[in-house]
Amino acid sequence: MRVLVAPDSFGGALDSVGVAEAIATGWRTARPEDTVLPVPMADGGEGTLEAVAAALGERAVRRSAMVHDPLGRTVQADWLLLDEGRTAFVEMAAASGLARLADGERTPASALSASTRGTGELLLAALDAGVTSVVLGLGGSATTDGGAGMLSAVGARFLDASGGELPPGGAALARLARIDAGGLDPRLRGLELVVASDVTNPLTGSAGAAAVYGPQKGASAAAVTELDAALGVLGAAIEATAGRAVADLPGAGAAGGTGTALLGFTGAALRPGFEVVAELVGLPAALADADLVITGEGRADEQTLAGKTAMGVAQLAHEAGVPVVLLCGALGPGAELLEASGLFDLVQPIPDRPMLLADAMADTERLLANAAERLARSIGIGLAVLEA
16 A cells, blocks of 8 residues: 555644654554655644655755844744755744744733844845745744834835834834835845745734734733734835735735735735645645545644645545545544545544543654554455455
C-alpha cells in the first residue's frame, strides 16, 4: 500500500511535522513493506513554515534574518527559498507571532504597542534574495497595527499632523494624519504576492480585527475600543493615499488588520490558507498515487466541517477517490457529522484508555503511533481476509 499521511497540528501538544512522523512510525511498525509518505499540513499560521520545509525537503532552502519581534526586540526569524530561488515562503508568526511573547507579556499595553515591523523585514530579506514571488502566511500574530509596522519596514511613513513619524503599534494610529508611500520599495510593484489566510473579517467593527482577535492578544475591553477606532483612522488614510477602499473587504482584518495594508499597497491576492499550502507541498499530486490517506487534528467536531485543514485534506482525497481516516485527540459536539458527511471513512480518537486532557496532550506522540499501528494491523487483517 501507499499511505499518505497529511495531518494538521495537535494544538498545544505536537506540530504537524511531529504528528506526521508519529503516525508514519506507528504504521511502519505494523506494515514495514508499505510506502508511507508524510506530508504535514497547515493553514498559513504558526507552524506552516516547518510543515512546508518538512514536506519539500531539499527543495526548500531555509534562510534566516535578524528582525524585530512584536515588542521591538531583535530576534532571528526563518523563511524559505523555494522554486530554485524564485519564490519565498514567509510566515508572519515567525517574526510577529504571539508565540514571541511570554504569557506575562500579553497585556493591554503590549496589544496597543505591538508592531508588524518584523514581518516587513522578512519581506525585505526575501526581496534582497532576488525572489519574484512571495507566499506570505498570515496568522498567529501578536499585533493589531493594521500592518503599519510592516509597511514602515518597506519604506512607508506614517505621519501625525505635525509631520512627525508615529511610534509603533496600533494605538498610535489614532493620531495618523497621512501616509507617505513615496518611499515604498519599488520591487513590491513587480512582486507576485500570495497571502495565505482563512480570516474573512473586515478591518473594524464588531467583526473586525480588534474586536474578534484583540482579546487573545492581551487587549482589554478598553484597549479593543481604542484599537478599533485607530484602525478606522488607518483605513481612511489608506483609501486617501492609495485610492483603494479596502477596509470592508473580506480578509482586511486578517492578522490584526495586516490584510488591509497588503490590499491597499500591494497586488496581494488573499487565498484560503489550506489551498495555498496544499499547492506548495504538492498534496494533489501525492494523492494521485495514494491508496489511503490519514489526516489528523487535536479535536474533531462540527468545526472540522467549517473548513479546517483535516476537512480540506478529506475533500481533495474524496475528489481523487482515496479513502480517508481522521485520527483525533478527542471528539467534540457534532463529531457524528464527520462520517455522515461521506468525506471521512473513519474517525478514530487516539486515547487508548480514559485519561485527563493534560495527560493525553503530554502523551500525544505515543498515542498517535499506537493508534496508527492498530489501524495498520486492522487493515492488514482485512486485506488478508480478502486475499483468502
